[in-house]
Structure formats: C-alpha cells, structure tokens
Amino acid sequence: MTNISRRRAIGMAGAGLAAAGAVQTAFAAGKAETWDLTCGVLVVGSGYAGLCAAIEARNAGAEVLLVEKMAILGGNSLLCGGGIAAPGSDLQKAAGIKDSADQLYRDMLKSGGGLVHEELARVVADNALPTYEWVRDYIGVKFDRLAFHGGHSVARSAAYMKGNGAQLVKPLVEKAKSLGVTIRSRTRLEDIILENGRVVGAVLREGFKFPDEKSGRLIRCRVKKGLVLAGGGFSQNVALRSLHDPRLGAQLESTNQPGATGDALMAAQRIGAVDIQMDWIQLGPWTSPDEPGFGVAPKIVEAVVGYGFMVDPETGLRFVNETGNRKVRSDAIVKTGHPAVLCVSQDNVGHVPPFALEKGLQNGVVKAFDSAEALADFHKIPKDAFMKTLGEWNAAIEAKKDPKFSAKIFDDTKKNAGKFYSVRLWPRVHYTMGGLAITPKAEVLGNDLKPIPGLFAAGEICGGVHGMVRLGTVSIVDCLLFGRIAGRNAAAL
Numbered sequence: 001m002t003n004i005s006r007r008r009a010i011g012m013a014g015a016g017l018a019a020a021g022a023v024q025t026a027f028a029a030g031k032a033e034t035w036d037l038t039c040g041v042l043v044v045g046s047g048y049a050g051l052c053a054a055i056e057a058r059n060a061g062a063e064v065l066l067v068e069k070m071a072i073l074g075g076n077s078l079l080c081g082g083g084i085a086a087p088g089s090d091l092q093k094a095a096g097i098k099d100s101a102d103q104l105y106r107d108m109l110k111s112g113g114g115l116v117h118e119e120l121a122r123v124v125a126d127n128a129l130p131t132y133e134w135v136r137d138y139i140g141v142k143f144d145r146l147a148f149h150g151g152h153s154v155a156r157s158a159a160y161m162k163g164n165g166a167q168l169v170k171p172l173v174e175k176a177k178s179l180g181v182t183i184r185s186r187t188r189l190e191d192i193i194l195e196n197g198r199v200v201g202a203v204l205r206e207g208f209k210f211p212d213e214k215s216g217r218l219i220r221c222r223v224k225k226g227l228v229l230a231g232g233g234f235s236q237n238v239a240l241r242s243l244h245d246p247r248l249g250a251q252l253e254s255t256n257q258p259g260a261t262g263d264a265l266m267a268a269q270r271i272g273a274v275d276i277q278m279d280w281i282q283l284g285p286w287t288s289p290d291e292p293g294f295g296v297a298p299k300i301v302e303a304v305v306g307y308g309f310m311v312d313p314e315t316g317l318r319f320v321n322e323t324g325n326r327k328v329r330s331d332a333i334v335k336t337g338h339p340a341v342l343c344v345s346q347d348n349v350g351h352v353p354p355f356a357l358e359k360g361l362q363n364g365v366v367k368a369f370d371s372a373e374a375l376a377d378f379h380k381i382p383k384d385a386f387m388k389t390l391g392e393w394n395a396a397i398e399a400k401k402d403p404k405f406s407a408k409i410f411d412d413t414k415k416n417a418g419k420f421y422s423v424r425l426w427p428r429v430h431y432t433m434g435g436l437a438i439t440p441k442a443e444v445l446g447n448d449l450k451p452i453p454g455l456f457a458a459g460e461i462c463g464g465v466h467g468m469v470r471l472g473t474v475s476i477v478d479c480l481l482f483g484r485i486a487g488r489n490a491a492a493l
C-alpha cells in the first residue's frame, strides 16, 4: 500500500465500498454530539485477547465496554485446545524437563523461518511463564497435563486431561464481569472513527445477526481512552484468504468458528492500518476427513507423533517427519493429494487423553485393529511396503534415531507391535499468521509506520509474532499476553 494519509484512506475506503459500507462511512463521519454511548476503553472481540484486554483495562481503572458480534462469547478461543506454552512451569519441573524462555524464543524463530518480528517474539517468550502463572493463580484455571507439540524442542504445553479452551474462556468472562466490564454480544464493530488522526470512537451494529450484514442498527460509541481490536483471524473468509493464498479456496474446510472472517481487521485497514504477512496461513495437519471441524483427531495425533508413524496409503511409505512443524506436515500431506494414515500400536498411546481416544473410537475417527496386517488391509495399503516401513520405524525406535526424516523419538516410545490404531488425516485451514502490524506495546501501525493514536490490537488479528509457522499453544500465550498489554496501554491514555 502506498503511503496515503489516514484521512484520505477513509475517503478512499468509503468510495470503494458497496452501498451499506458507504452508509457506514457517512455514519462514522456524523457529529460528535450524536454519540449514543461512551466508554473509556472499547474492546472488540471476546476471545482470549479481548477478555484479557478488558480485564487489564478495568484493573487500570477504565470504564470498559467489550463487544462481540456473535451470539456466543469466546470466538476461536472457545473451541481451541486451550494449552499454554510455559517454559519452566511446575508441570515441566515435575516431569524433570529443563526449559527456558530463550529455548522457546529459539524454537519460535526456527519455526517462523526468518519472518518472525523478533521484538514481538521476545515479548512472548519472556512472558510465557508469568502469563501461565497469571492464568493459573489470578484466573484460577487448573492445568493437569504436560503436552508435546510438533516443532517445539521439548514438551512444554500446560494442558488439560479433559476439556478445551472453554475452560479458560469461562473464568475469563466471569472475571471480567466481576470487575465491572460491560459485555455486549451481537454487537459488531463496523467502522473506526478518527478525529485529527486519533481514534475517538466507533460505529457499532447492535442486534447483529451473523451473517446478515444489514441486521440490527448502527450506533456511535465514543471512546475516551483507547480502542483494542481483538477480532481474531480470517480463516473462514474464503475470499480474503484466497486473495492472499489462491490455493486456499472453498474446497478446503476450516477448523474455525464461522465468525472468523477478519472484519475488525478490515475496519482497521480502512483507516490506514498496515497489515503484514497476510499470505502466511496455517493448515492444521492433524484434522481428519472423517469428522467435521477441529474434532478430536488433533488431541490424539499430537499425543502419538514420535510414537507411531504416518504413511501414504498408496505407497505404504513414510513421507515426512511426523514430529515436524505444522507446515512441513500439512504441505507433505496435501502434496500426496489424498489423506494420510497415522498408525500406532495400542501400547504407544499412553499420552492420549483417555476421553479423546474414547470419543475417537465412538465417532469412527479412530479405527482399532488386532494387527498391523489388518490395518493395512482395511486402508488398502500395499502390505509388503507397509510391513517394511513398520520394521524400519521399529529399528529407528531401537536406535533412538530416525535416519529417514529425523522424527523425534521419545524415551518411552516402544516398538509398535500387537494391536494397532489408525487415524486418517487431511489438513484444514486453521490459523492466520498475518494481520495488523503492532509494536511491542500493542500499538497498531498506520501506513506512515507510526502508531495510530488510540488504536491497539492483540491476538490472532495481529501479524509478525509467529512468522511462517505458529507453534502449537504459542498463540494462546500471544493472545493472553498481548491482550493484557493492549488493555493496560489503552487504559493509560
């Protein structure tokens, strides 16, 4: 984007918009005395980032209004696994695992492939442990499982034996309400109002019924201190995602909630906010075509990589490092053109949360077999090649070294024999690494590369924290942490 002034950006956006948008722009430009409501800090989005921003802004003394466009609070945060990368946690200490903020930082840089904005990753890595402790001690969430995720150098994710991200959303909502944050659902941010280049308010659509763009009515909200955008990613916006990555059309499903459409991000673009790395969109390599959405497969898959092995059912051969990062694995599966089959023996599933295995067997995502041969027969995998692959994988386990793809083999990985489980895998659009450019203080940069006064952003709506590949459970730390930073800084104005 060329360096145009923010006032002109509004004008251009208005001119290019469809009728409804043009009305909004005129509405946004209305007179100051027409404010329908006033708040100190306005937070857009009720996921982890928005809730944390609201809590911290309230704790800093601001009057806080949080708006959520959907009927249900929580966004993707409600659906997610809910694990938090926490180097040096009590869970790691109990398991005898040595880790540090520096080690997490190095893992983030490695997986981000040169596109990580180092100053942002540093903030995340240095504050991951205190963020976990804040959630545990201040919000009161209990974590009872230590999990490994591909691309991390050690098991460092604090997770739950049972449950998901909802376990963290609910107490955050309760905390926000108990502090006096006003929360309005079915209220969508339509436009941001600037005066002399500073955010002074927002146009909101109350009574919004997703996805009816014209439902409800427009109101104008005055923002005395700061506006925090925490509207999440755009994995469900097929037009926007395929504009940036034409491969990601409607043929690919998404794990996200339907409202993950990036409209808060686009409202910021209309006032001249800069976006970065929008074409880095992550596919989840662990979703199964045998169930909808995120499903239960990811919980199983991530607990058996490094124990079992994955084959291309047409060849019976392994084709990628099963413990590699999400991009490495997704790209490799998509390249084969058909679902992969993950295979693991029954005595290697000790780290799978029991509820997940039970559910997977019930909904048919996990298939159980009396032998490796029966698994090969069921999936129509060439048997000789498959048995050779099994033999090679078991030899790698014995040697504690995978000569083919350097997959991680854990101390407690056993040779795969006897009864087996399988899961078919086909990636889905999962996470958008790109988004608004922010400073370490969560200030949103305008297209003059200076912070737009009064505008902050946090969570998946931002870009640059993760670069090419986001590591599992690092988004949650990012959202919680930058949400807190954004809320505090918005309240301080």
Ligand SMILES: Cc1cc2nc3c(=O)[nH]c(=O)nc-3n(C[C@H](O)[C@H](O)[C@H](O)COP(=O)(O)OP(=O)(O)OC[C@H]3O[C@@H](n4cnc5c(N)ncnc54)[C@H](O)[C@@H]3O)c2cc1C
Pocket: 044, 045, 046, 047, 048, 049, 050, 067, 068, 069, 070, 073, 074, 075, 076, 077, 078, 079, 080, 081, 082, 083, 165, 187, 188, 189, 190, 230, 231, 232, 233, 255, 256, 257, 259, 260, 261, 262, 263, 264, 294, 430, 431, 458, 459, 460, 461, 471, 472, 473, 474, 475, 476, 477, 479
């Ligand atoms: C199924 C699933 C599993 C995941 N598992 C993990 C995991 O284990 N670890 C990890 O680190 N990450 C995980 N992620 C990613 C992580 O959950 C998300 O990146 C994170 O929850 C995003 O939080 P957020 O607060 O930025 O956005 P969200 O939680 O998505 O919240 C944004 C909210 O803003 C609302 N909104 C958007 N636009 C507007 C508007 N204009 N006006 C009003 N409201 C608006 C949306 O409706 C939404 O409710 C997972 C994601 C999914 C989908």
